[in-house]
Amino acid sequence: MQQAIPNITPEVKQRLEDQGFKPFKYRPLPEYANPHSLQYWLTNAGLGLVCLVGRHYATSQQSIRIIWSASAVFIPLYAIATNAKLDGLRQNNFYRKTLDDRLELHPLTRRAWERAKQTHKEYQDQLREEIATLEAELRK
Numbered sequence: 580m581q582q583a584i585p586n587i588t589p590e591v592k593q594r595l596e597d598q599g600f601k602p603f604k605y606r607p608l609p610e611y612a613n614p615h616s617l618q619y620w621l622t623n624a625g626l627g628l629v630c631l632v633g634r635h636y637a638t639s640q641q642s643i644r645i646i647w648s649a650s651a652v653f654i655p656l657y658a659i660a661t662n663a664k665l666d667g668l669r670q671n672n673f674y675r676k677t678l679d680d681r682l683e684l685h686p687l688t689r690r691a692w693e694r695a696k697q698t699h700k701e702y703q704d705q706l707r708e709e710i711a712t713l714e715a716e717l718r719k
Contacts, residue, residue, distance in 0.1 A: 614661050623654055623658045626650075627651055627655060630647050630648075630654065631647075634651060
């Protein structure tokens, strides 16, 4: 099967490097954004503390407190939700899934893919037969 995007030739790769392009490299999550690190939880605790202090200051100034209250509630909820979501981060984002990985949980798509492969194979066989008959006629 022909690739959708052909491999880069060494000449093209060298030309791209000369123009300043670099191969893509995954960057790890910074510690303040990684829910499996202590710095993430300390950052969220600091933000929550700032929200509580802001709420107290807004109360003393007889100002609106709903923004500070909502932030104080949503920061820990978001931190917990992020921790739950990122447990499968390696499986979800950091590698390019193969076609079999993508079709693993989609049986309808897999059946359609198998049917398309079979149709393509039949079409290729038909073309080969036609070419063979044409070549046989030319050789006569």
